[in-house]
Amino acid sequence: MNVTSKQIAELCGVTRGTVDRALNNRPGINPETRAKILRVAEELGYRPHFLAQSLVKGHTKTLGIVLFDIHNRIFSQLFHAFEAEARKRGYIVYLVLSNRNKELELEYINNLLDRRVDGIALLPANFNKKFESFLLRSRTPIVTFGNRLAGPFPYIWIDDKQAIRDSVAFLASRGYRHLFYVSPPLRRKGKENIYVPEQRYNGFVEACEAIPDMRFNVIAQKYYLDELNDLIEKTDGKRAILCSSDVYALEVLKWLKSRKIRVPEQIGLMGFDNIDVLNYVNPALTTVDYNVNAIGTGLADLLISRINEEEVPAETLIAHQVVPGESVSP
Amino acid sequence: MNVTSKQIAELCGVTRGTVDRALNNRPGINPETRAKILRVAEELGYRPHFLAQSLVKGHTKTLGIVLFDIHNRIFSQLFHAFEAEARKRGYIVYLVLSNRNKELELEYINNLLDRRVDGIALLPANFNKKFESFLLRSRTPIVTFGNRLAGPFPYIWIDDKQAIRDSVAFLASRGYRHLFYVSPPLRRKGKENIYVPEQRYNGFVEACEAIPDMRFNVIAQKYYLDELNDLIEKTDGKRAILCSSDVYALEVLKWLKSRKIRVPEQIGLMGFDNIDVLNYVNPALTTVDYNVNAIGTGLADLLISRINEEEVPAETLIAHQVVPGESVSP
Structure with a gap:
């Protein structure tokens, strides 16, 4: 039941042309008539037809962003920064959550395309050629983050491999010589896009192998606490x-406390992401920090540049650093 | 650069009518031609014109939701439930964040209306008559939550007043006779919609006044830790x-730890919301729990019912309960 300019014209006793002139602030209309038309339009709750205008103009000033979820704080922090930058540049943002479900991701991207978003920021769960050619056929600017696609889609994130190398070096410098690497997403290899978990895994293995007396285990299963329990019981020495991700480190810390295993006295613990929740946790977790706001802002900026048909770098990497906490011994 | 049905018709050597029959799955076309048209449409990345169809059908199968932020976990949990229910019912969701800014809230609602959302779920920061008549003029179904408006907008949340009454009764039953109530949003009274903070405040004062020997202070300022510090130093007895909100309780807990004030031995502490972060915090925080998923799901359900022009209750209240933790003495 939307008000049309025709109805306003009838109520004001003028032509639709006159109404259009008043509403679009064009000349050729006397000020009193203009004021009257604007007052009537306001009273009736008239809205210019944005969707119809979008069809004509070919853009909607709308961005889509596809995230796995906003349970993980790192994604809600990133979204806040993305949304603020988009808004500053005159765009409204549609957030959709794939829940790491490949079919749902496709459905949502289709939905966004149906609604003619001007561009999509994508954390991909899908990864194959078919998916990439689907994205390319959409003829819609797409920027990826968090996970990577093989095709020509700009990417913004951190250097995950180097960040884990730095983490291993940090733990080694504190005298740790046996590391348990917990990364449950690795178990989804071949089933979904795990670019980032694989980068981190590769960095871990490379860094450990470069240290002669370093022993290590990789735990990729869903019930990682069970495996961790076995490994802790079967090993000794200075272990970490x-x-x-911090979300796993928090679960591990909670479990260690329940088992009365002291951190860092009996075992060291380190996370990744420096999510804001860590503010409230004791002992303070040693972790890897990176400027997630810079990623969110940069993501919006890259996407809007692509929409404006400007050249952007294929890859933008944000700096990271190890943040020493109390969960690793001095 | 979108593909049109005309281009498909030319490529296939058929009329546009035939293409339309194939794409809309209507009879009167031979199976081979249909298959060919569908294959060509797929290869070209053809998309039926959703926006144009929306203009004709008068709906977009899109919902808007206006939240303050998703920093507070309670909002991200609520959004997840809202989004899941909306998706199940065939709607896509646009999330926008007002950051408690009244002008920004108005701008975002205008944006959503411009994009012809079928309905809006609103956590209002605005509160006056003018705002309400603006919403009514939009002729768009709106359901509120978290804060209330005076006008005829359905509302879903919890009974905040009763929940705080229950909290005071719980603390009294544990022997506490001096309560410090921390609620910084109260300082925004008259400036923005603080319906929920006021309900909780009223419940607090009423419940305390009903207990003869209960003393209490209300702290509404932004730098509540300073005032808390003064009060703790100036008072004695069994205090809590x-x-x-839990977000304040977490800050208070962190500050008490830094001051080496033991919880609950020296002072009791209680939050509100039972956000999932509490899982990782020691001592376990005593708080008020309510089913935020039920609010998110109910919100989507109410909104879709309103869109379908069904009657819905003016008020839907979800149950709450005090969850005893370790931050209040037994």
Whole structure:
């Protein structure tokens, strides 16, 4: 039941042309008539037809962003920064959540394309050629983050491999010589896009192998606490648990406390992401920090540049650093 | 650069009518031609014109949701449930964040209306008559949550007043006779919509006044830790801090730890919301739990019912309960 300019014209006793002139602030209309038309339009709750205008103009000033979820704080922090930058540049943002489900991701991208978003920021769960050619056929600017696609889609994130190398070096410098690497997403290899978990895994293995007396285990299963329990009981020496995300490190810390295993006295613990929740956790978790706001802002900027048909770098990497906490011994 | 049905017709050597029959799965076309048209449409990345169809059908199968932010976990949990229910019912969701800014809220609602969302779920920061008549003029179904408007907008949330009454009764039953109530949003009274903080405040004062020997202070300022510090130093007896949200209780807990004030031995502490972060915090925080998923799901359900022009209750209240943790003495 939307008000049309025709109805306004009838109520004001003028032509539709006159109404259009008033509403679009064009000349050729006397000020009193203009004021009257604007007042009537306001009273009726008239809205210019944005969708119809979009069809004509060919853009909607709308961006889509596809995230796995916003349970993980790192994604909600990233979204806040993305949304703020988009808004500053005159875009409204549609957030959709794939829940790491490949079919759902496709459905949502289709939905966004149906609604003619001007561009999509994508954390991909899909990864094959078919998916990439689907994206290319959409003729819609797409920028990826978090996971990578093989095709020509700009990517913004951090250097995950180097960040884990730095983590291993940090733990080694503190005297740890046996590391347990916890990364449950690795178990989805071949089933979904795990570019980032694989980068981190490769960095871990390379860095450990470069240290002669370093022993290590990789735990990729869903019930990682069970495997961790076995490994802790079967091993000794100065050991640390390195988790591929803070969300796992928090679960491990909670479990260690329940088992009365003291951190860092009996075992070291390190996370990745420096999510804001860590503010409230004791002992303070050693982790890898990176400027997630810079990623969110940069993501919006890259996407809008692509929409404006500007050249952008294929890869933008944001700096990271190890943040020493109390969960690793001095 | 979108593919049109005309281009498909030319490539296939058929009329546009035949293409339309194939794409819309209507009879009167031989199976081979249909298969060929569908294959060509797929190869070209053809998309039926959703926006144009929306203009004709008068709906977009899109919902808007306006939240303050997703930093507060309670909002991200609510959004997940809302989005899942909307998706199940065939709607895509646009999330926008007002950051408690009244002008920005208006701008975003205008944006959503411009994009012809079928309905809006609104956590209002605005509160006056003018805002309400703006919403009514939009002729768009709106359901509110978290804060209330005076006008005829269905509302879903919890009984905040009763929940704080229950919290005070719980603390009294544990022997506490001096309560410090921390609720910084109260300082925005008259400036923005603080319906929920006021309900909780009223419940607090009423419940305390009903207990003859209960003393209490209300802390509404932004730098609540400073005031809390003064009050703790100036008072004695069995005291507890009751916070209007877990996010404040977590800050208070962190500060008490830094001051080496033991919880609950030296002072009791209670939050509100039972956000999932509490899982990782020691001592376990006593708080008020309610089913935020039920609110998110119910919100989507109410909104879709309104869109379908069904009657819905003016008010839907979800149950709450005090969850005893370790931050209040037995």
